[in-house]
Amino acid sequence: xxxRTWLFSAAGATGALIVGWGxxxxxxxxxxxxxxxxxxxxxxxxxxxxVLTDGSVVLAMPRSEMGQGVFTAxxxxxxxxxxxxxxxxxxxxxxxxxxxxxxxxxxxGLPFHPLEAEQRPFKVEAGEWxxxxxxxxxxxxxxxxxxxVADAWTVLRTAAATARASLLGAASLQWRLPVAEFTVREGVxxxxxxxSAHYGELARFAAATPPGKVTLKERKDWKVIGHSAPxxxxxxxxxxxxxxxxxxxxxxxxxxxIRLCPMLGGAPGAMDIPAALAMxxxxxxxxxxxxxxxxxxxxxxxxxxxxxxxxxxxxxxxxQQRPAGALDSRQIDLELEAALQTDVGFVxxxxxxxxxxxxAAARRIEAVYRAPYLAHATLEPMNCTxxxxxxxxxxxxxxxxxxxxxxxxxxxxxxxxxxxxxTVTLLGGGFGRRLEVDYIAQAVRxxxxxxxxxxxxxxxxxxxxTHDFYRPMQVARLRxxxxxxxxxxxxxxxxAGDAITPRWLERGLPQLVGPVDTPDxxxxxxxxDLPYGFPxxxxxxxxxxxxxxxxxxxxxxxxxxxxxxxxxxxxLAHDTGRDPxxxxxxxxxxxxxxxxxxxxxxxxxxxxRALPVGRARxxxxxESFGSIVAQVAEVSLxxxxxxxxxxxxxxxxxxxxxxxxxxxxxESSVVFALTAALYGRVDIHxxxxxxxxxxxxxMVRLAQAxxxxxxxxxxxxxxxxxxxxxxxxxxxxxxNALFVLTGKRLRALPLTL
Amino acid sequence: xxLQINGKLVQVDADPAMxxxxxxxxxxxxxxxxxxxxxxxxxxxxxxxxxQAVRACxxxxxxxxxxxxxxxxxxxxxGKPHALQQAWIAEQVPQCGYCQSGMLMAAAxxxxxTPKPTDADIDAAMTNICRCGTYQRxxxxxxxxxxxxxxxxxKKRA
Numbered sequence: 001x002x003x004r005t006w007l008f009s010a011a012g013a014t015g016a017l018i019v020g021w022g023x024x025x026x027x028x029x030x031x032x033x034x035x036x037x038x039x040x041x042x043x044x045x046x047x048x049x050x051v052l053t054d055g056s057v058v059l060a061m062p063r064s065e066m067g068q069g070v071f072t073a074x075x076x077x078x079x080x081x082x083x084x085x086x087x088x089x090x091x092x093x094x095x096x097x098x099x100x101x102x103x104x105x106x107x108x109g110l111p112f113h114p115l116e117a118e119q120r121p122f123k124v125e126a127g128e129w130x131x132x133x134x135x136x137x138x139x140x141x142x143x144x145x146x147x148x149v150a151d152a153w154t155v156l157r158t159a160a161a162t163a164r165a166s167l168l169g170a171a172s173l174q175w176r177l178p179v180a181e182f183t184v185r186e187g188v189x190x191x192x193x194x195x196s197a198h199y200g201e202l203a204r205f206a207a208a209t210p211p212g213k214v215t216l217k218e219r220k221d222w223k224v225i226g227h228s229a230p231x232x233x234x235x236x237x238x239x240x241x242x243x244x245x246x247x248x249x250x251x252x253x254x255x256x257x258i259r260l261c262p263m264l265g266g267a268p269g270a271m272d273i274p275a276a277l278a279m280x281x282x283x284x285x286x287x288x289x290x291x292x293x294x295x296x297x298x299x300x301x302x303x304x305x306x307x308x309x310x311x312x313x314x315x316x317x318x319x320q321q322r323p324a325g326a327l328d329s330r331q332i333d334l335e336l337e338a339a340l341q342t343d344v345g346f347v348x349x350x351x352x353x354x355x356x357x358x359x360a361a362a363r364r365i366e367a368v369y370r371a372p373y374l375a376h377a378t379l380e381p382m383n384c385t386x387x388x389x390x391x392x393x394x395x396x397x398x399x400x401x402x403x404x405x406x407x408x409x410x411x412x413x414x415x416x417x418x419x420x421x422x423t424v425t426l427l428g429g430g431f432g433r434r435l436e437v438d439y440i441a442q443a444v445r446x447x448x449x450x451x452x453x454x455x456x457x458x459x460x461x462x463x464x465x466t467h468d469f470y471r472p473m474q475v476a477r478l479r480x481x482x483x484x485x486x487x488x489x490x491x492x493x494x495x496a497g498d499a500i501t502p503r504w505l506e507r508g509l510p511q512l513v514g515p516v517d518t519p520d521x522x523x524x525x526x527x528x529d530l531p532y533g534f535p536x537x538x539x540x541x542x543x544x545x546x547x548x549x550x551x552x553x554x555x556x557x558x559x560x561x562x563x564x565x566x567x568x569x570x571x572l573a574h575d576t577g578r579d580p581x582x583x584x585x586x587x588x589x590x591x592x593x594x595x596x597x598x599x600x601x602x603x604x605x606x607x608x609r610a611l612p613v614g615r616a617r618x619x620x621x622x623e624s625f626g627s628i629v630a631q632v633a634e635v636s637l638x639x640x641x642x643x644x645x646x647x648x649x650x651x652x653x654x655x656x657x658x659x660x661x662x663x664x665x666x667e668s669s670v671v672f673a674l675t676a677a678l679y680g681r682v683d684i685h686x687x688x689x690x691x692x693x694x695x696x697x698x699m700v701r702l703a704q705a706x707x708x709x710x711x712x713x714x715x716x717x718x719x720x721x722x723x724x725x726x727x728x729x730x731x732x733x734x735x736n737a738l739f740v741l742t743g744k745r746l747r748a749l750p751l752t753l
Numbered sequence: 754x755x756l757q758i759n760g761k762l763v764q765v766d767a768d769p770a771m772x773x774x775x776x777x778x779x780x781x782x783x784x785x786x787x788x789x790x791x792x793x794x795x796x797x798x799x800x801x802x803x804x805q806a807v808r809a810c811x812x813x814x815x816x817x818x819x820x821x822x823x824x825x826x827x828x829x830x831x832g833k834p835h836a837l838q839q840a841w842i843a844e845q846v847p848q849c850g851y852c853q854s855g856m857l858m859a860a861a862x863x864x865x866x867t868p869k870p871t872d873a874d875i876d877a878a879m880t881n882i883c884r885c886g887t888y889q890r891x892x893x894x895x896x897x898x899x900x901x902x903x904x905x906x907x908k909k910r911a
Binding site for chain 1: 853
């Protein structure tokens with residue numbers, strides 16, 4: 001299918017909606033105070049902000065804190081426009097209204113080339129308008145896609161400015177003085193006449209006062225945005241009081257351990273349940289169907305998790321292979337490479353005439369790259385606490401998608417979604433794994449058999465490793481044509497692997513699933529949208545469906561595609577006798593933002609300057625989630641193995657909200673990506689994942705962690721993402737340094753010398 | 754069995770094979786100590802036993818009679834946080850935070866034994882896994898708590 005065909009059919013499908021509904025203005029996301037349950041002493045000024053009688057502020061928090069700093073960054077936006085200290089803002093979990101949905105995350109799914117989107121052609125305007133409007137109606141509350149600040153940027157500042165305007169209006173009406181004569185400092189409104197009141201004194205009146213005309217502060221007047229406010233979640237994370245999903249404790253609570261069929265997609269046959277029930281502390285055993293894309297198995301419920309786990313381990317089970325036959329990752333790798341030969345796939349981007357350029361070329365440079373399946377390995381294993389009582393379901397769960405969790409809980413328990421309440425705890429890591437709802441469904445199913453008692457279902461590390469939704473395996477062929485003068489005239493990339501988004505929709509949002517898979521941007525992102533000015537380009541992806549459960553892994557398609565593209569660019573440089581930095585600079589003439597980021601990283605890393613003997617630098621540049629990151633890795637070999645000493649990281653993420661959090665996220669991304677680059681792989685033999693616990697999958701630890709230096713490019717654009725964009729460039733930067741050190745071009749992850 | 758946890762004598766009725774981690778978490782509702790792997794690989798469950806860093810997920814509680822067990826809940830007090838906890842806040846170490854109880858207990862055991870650790874000492878003692886990659890800040894925070902000025906490395910053990 002051609003890109004144009006798809007856009008046309010998408011427009012056709014939404015055509016009915018556009019007529020009529022489309023004439024209405026997009027749904028406002030400020031919301032009304034009626035979205036909060038009324039509480040004595042609290043005045044809700046809109047759907048986001050409440051003011052208490054003591055003048056403190058409550059912010060409705062629709063996003064999950066998984067380490068990315070959102071519990072700090074979003075209150076900062078409110079503090080700025082409301083003129084209150086960040087410390088005076090308390091967070092409460094938001095309700096389920098559509099205003100809390102993540103519009104930015106859905107908009108980012110549109111498959112537009114970023115440099116093209118910059119010019120705002122009609123198709124971009126129209127696509128964003130339709131999806132943005134749909135997203136506002138759907139109101140899907142999700143934390144992912146590095147989108148929390150980008151999504152909140154206008155919404156929260158507007159909500160805060162609106163609340164402030166109502167408070168000022170209330171003071172004006174009460175004092176019969178003009179707003180223009182007021183000053184506001186730290187939540188106190190004062191007038192030169194000596195009249196003064198804090199927000200709490202005006203809140204009740206303000207709730208009924210229209211805000212009038214609301215304007216946001218000018219950039220030059222910002223006092224909070226752009227500064228490294230300390231993270232508000234940290235004190236509780238150093239004294240053991242922070243509450244993760246695993247830390248929920250309820251009266252009468254039971255614990256459940258699970259075992260899923262070791263063969264992906266298989267199921268338990270005969271089981272010796274009486275023997276398990278005879279073990280100490282064991283209460284019951286519950287069979288689990290394959291919920292939400294997971295594999296079938298069973299749970300054992302006990303008085304402690306350890307006792308339940310002992311019994312689950314001891315259970316003798318006749319495991320059945322999946323009906324379609326055993327999955328095997330070596331076989332899938334061969335099939336993907338074959339798919340590249342036989343199928344053009346969906347063309348995500350084409351410009352110029354690549355066929356002609358290849359025919360006319362003096363020579364071609366071609367390479368095949370590959371990436372394995374990969375697990376998330378959040379340190380807090382999957383878990384969910386559920387209680388099913390009197391037709392109602394209560395969940396306490398570390399999740400990135402509370403509404404999808406509520407929806408599947410309702411389906412499993414056979415209740416209305418309004419009868420499900422979800423309390424989102426802190427997340428001990430997310431990385432995309434907690435965009436899935438399999439473990440929520442399991443917990444609800446188990447709780448249904450527990451006579452109204454709450455049950456905490458916890459996966460062992462072995463279950464977590466062997467029943468993940470893995471980053472899909474991908475294979476890519478890249479081909480460039482070089483003319484007689486050494487100019488690179490075309491770049492053709494074809495890749496193959498499973499699409500994630502259609503499978504994820506089937507699992508969690510089946511109402512959005514169409515009759516056929518629509519092209520999934522996540523498969524080709526980071527390949528079709530390169531900033532480099534090759535005159536002819538042709539980028540396509542063959543979407544497969546191999547049966548291994550696949551999901552979103554921190555930076556998704558970018559995570560492997562940047563390795564393919566940025567390693568290949570490096571190959572082109574060496575092959576044509578160019579310095580890798582200087583070739584990239586030449587190719588970025590029409591991409592000034594990218595060029596500035598690249599130059600900053602190269603400059604701070606001392607590109608071209610001598611290094612100690614045995615060390616080499618590698619460079620890579622990649623745009624993802626609205627931000628551009630360049631990294632220079634300094635690498636040596638220790639005992640024949642790569643050792644990364646230092647990574648210099650430059651980022652343009654638009655307007656900087658909290659530079660401290662951005663530095664943290666760059667450090668985090670480098671370590672996360674380095675583990676994947678050096679060690680990360682999931683092998684599936686006879687349906688069984690071979691990497692079962694941390695001893696089977698090496699990870700970067702403190703002794704191997706490089707020093708990361710982060711530099712920010714100043715920008716006045718709206719904020720882009722920071723949780724993921726630091727991940728993609730790391731693997732190619734390291735691989736490119738290893739080429740300098742060894743002369744070996746490593747074209748497969750993990751990097752193995 | 755009788756256990757001495759955070760300076761208090763605690764009576765627990767548990768299977769002798771039950772690891773300390775689950776005695777703490779499920780029997781005593783002390784949830785600061787975390788479960789990560791169950792095989793002593795990740796260190797999220799690190800506590801101190803007679804001052805030494807111990808992985809609670811593989812240590813049967815019954816083997817700890819008469820020993821002093823310290824968990825994150827007693828590393829400092831709200832009024833008087835441990836120097837490491839102060840340094841963790843000053844250096845803004847935690848991200849998701851799940852590994853940090855174990856990291857802090859491992860670091861506390863290190864500083865007790867080696868008040869001015871070298872980088873190699875820190876490398877050797879801090880073997881816990883952090884998936885958020887807070888390692889670089891952990892190193893700096895340990896040095897800060899040890900009173901080692903920033904930018905200077907202890908070359909030889911004091």
